[in-house]
Amino acid sequence: MVRIDAADVVVIGAGIIGAACAEALSAAGLRVLVLDRGAPAGGTTAGGEGNVLVSDKAPGPELDLAVASRRRWPELLESLRGELGDELVQVEWEPKGGLVVATDEDAVGPLRILAEAQREAGVEAVDTTAEAARAMEPHLAEDVHAAVHYPEDAQLQPVLATTALLAAVRARGGEVRGGTEVHGLVLDAAGTVGGVRLGDGTVSCGAVVNACGPWAGHFSVTVGAPIEVLPRRGAVLVTAPLPPVVVRRKVYAADYAAAVATPHVDLQVSAVVESTATGAVLIGSSRQRVGFDESLEVEVLRRLARSAIRLFPVLAGVPVMRTYGGFRPYTPDHLPVIGEDPRFPGLWHASGHEGAGIGLAPATGRLVADLMCGRQPEVDPFRFRVDRPEVIAEVRT
Amino acid sequence: MRVRFEGEEIEVEAGQTVAGVLLSKGIRSWRTTRGADRPRGLFCGIGVCFDCLVRVNGVPDVRACQRVVADGDDIRTQTGVELPS
Numbered sequence: 001m002v003r004i005d006a007a008d009v010v011v012i013g014a015g016i017i018g019a020a021c022a023e024a025l026s027a028a029g030l031r032v033l034v035l036d037r038g039a040p041a042g043g044t045t046a047g048g049e050g051n052v053l054v055s056d057k058a059p060g061p062e063l064d065l066a067v068a069s070r071r072r073w074p075e076l077l078e079s080l081r082g083e084l085g086d087e088l089v090q091v092e093w094e095p096k097g098g099l100v101v102a103t104d105e106d107a108v109g110p111l112r113i114l115a116e117a118q119r120e121a122g123v124e125a126v127d128t129t130a131e132a133a134r135a136m137e138p139h140l141a142e143d144v145h146a147a148v149h150y151p152e153d154a155q156l157q158p159v160l161a162t163t164a165l166l167a168a169v170r171a172r173g174g175e176v177r178g179g180t181e182v183h184g185l186v187l188d189a190a191g192t193v194g195g196v197r198l199g200d201g202t203v204s205c206g207a208v209v210n211a212c213g214p215w216a217g218h219f220s221v222t223v224g225a226p227i228e229v230l231p232r233r234g235a236v237l238v239t240a241p242l243p244p245v246v247v248r249r250k251v252y253a254a255d256y257a258a259a260v261a262t263p264h265v266d267l268q269v270s271a272v273v274e275s276t277a278t279g280a281v282l283i284g285s286s287r288q289r290v291g292f293d294e295s296l297e298v299e300v301l302r303r304l305a306r307s308a309i310r311l312f313p314v315l316a317g318v319p320v321m322r323t324y325g326g327f328r329p330y331t332p333d334h335l336p337v338i339g340e341d342p343r344f345p346g347l348w349h350a351s352g353h354e355g356a357g358i359g360l361a362p363a364t365g366r367l368v369a370d371l372m373c374g375r376q377p378e379v380d381p382f383r384f385r386v387d388r389p390e391v392i393a394e395v396r397t
Numbered sequence: 398m399r400v401r402f403e404g405e406e407i408e409v410e411a412g413q414t415v416a417g418v419l420l421s422k423g424i425r426s427w428r429t430t431r432g433a434d435r436p437r438g439l440f441c442g443i444g445v446c447f448d449c450l451v452r453v454n455g456v457p458d459v460r461a462c463q464r465v466v467a468d469g470d471d472i473r474t475q476t477g478v479e480l481p482s
Contacts, residue, residue, distance in 0.1 A: 240458045240478075243479075246480065314480060318480075
């Protein structure tokens with residue numbers, strides 16, 4: 001394998017966001033080195049469910065990014081298949097649609113209002129009666145009140161998707177190096193980034209992208225450019241494989257968006273249920289701000305199970321094979337951080353996507369590449385800028 | 398103690414697992430896979446892999462390696478994935 005000692009861009013973090021940035025930058029003709037202190041796609045990317053959702057976002061900058069990204073995913077996969085062949089680009093892409101369900105009367109109003117606003121923003125959101133929802137998902141609880149169907153919601157296997165993006169980077173002359181920690185930046189007298197310091201020397205480069213996910217805050221402090229990105233923990237239950245008819249779409253409770261939006265530190269649980277290509281059903285979602293504490297909490301698992309059974313009573317008799325979890329990169333204003341750091345020209349950040357990084361990855365990668373190459377970006381980058389008051393954490397240093 | 402496997406009575410000892418009973422009778426496979434209809438039986442033997450699934454007293458997805466037999470158990474093979482009824 002080629003070992004690069006100088007690159008146009010060094011991307012730090014080989015999760016889905018780092019991989020998508022590296023893919024877009026290498027597609028623009030830049031030579032990219034992707035570094036990860038662990039294994040590629042081994043952190044947050046491996047701890048989620050593979051959501052590519054437009055349903056869970058209110059109109060605003062994140063929805064704009066999500067819509068652009070949802071459009072981009074199938075195009076990108078198609079072009080990668082052309083470039084790399086089918087074998088390397090099998091990512092279990094399923095444009096299965098989403099169904100958001102109001103399980104109590106009070107949830108119906110806010111659900112309909114959100115759907116109306118999303119329709120005005122160009123999202124396909126179909127108001128659905130409880131009966132129609134049960135026709136779409138025959139195992140759905142009988143006492144749901146209403147639902148909204150989002151045909152554009154999709155799913156993929158995030159580790160496979162990341163692997164495919166990184167394969168493209170390698171095929172274009174870039175390198176992906178795991179087990180490599182970055183200890184600092186090499187700066188010139190004017191504070192411009194000229195390289196990264198590794199344990200065994202330096203790699204010179206024209207730009208560095210901090211794509212460290214929930215560790216982006218730590219990394220930013222290490223290099224003296226702090227941004228406010230914090231870990232938000234989540235857990236997922238995995239059932240034994242079930243027949244594919246049991247859960248057909250992404251089905252989640254209408255209180256999900258509220259659980260995501262809350263600034264609370266304590267446990268939030270909102271049911272998100274979907275099947276995977278193996279037949280196993282994934283049950284999320286929980287949110288806790290407990291730092292990087294990985295200890296297993298039975299109460300969290302219990303509440304996940306209960307909330308899923310509320311949507312699909314049949315799950316009460318189904319065994320859970322295992323549970324896994326991870327940390328979402330959380331920002332105080334729930335918007336990703338994408339752009340160049342004005343304090344250190346040449347240092348870029350691409351993090352803070354919280355639980356939506358899989359869905360938002362291709363548009364994020366493209367945005368970084370467009371901005372770095374001086375092209376007109378498809379999505380307005382202003383609200384994702386690094387120097388917004390919620391993110392620049394100089395007060396905390 | 399007696400259980401039935403596919404309707405046939407088998408003499409068992411208290412404390413045996415379903416997998417232990419079936420293996421002692423020379424039965425190595427009691428489930429088929431979802432996609433390719435391939436035979437499956439005991440693999441990890443410690444409750445982790447969920448390969449040895451079997452239907453016991455009408456309940457599917459029971460891990461044969463973990464289920465200790467009870468007198469009168471009705472043990473059936475499982476075809477692919479089955480939902481609890």
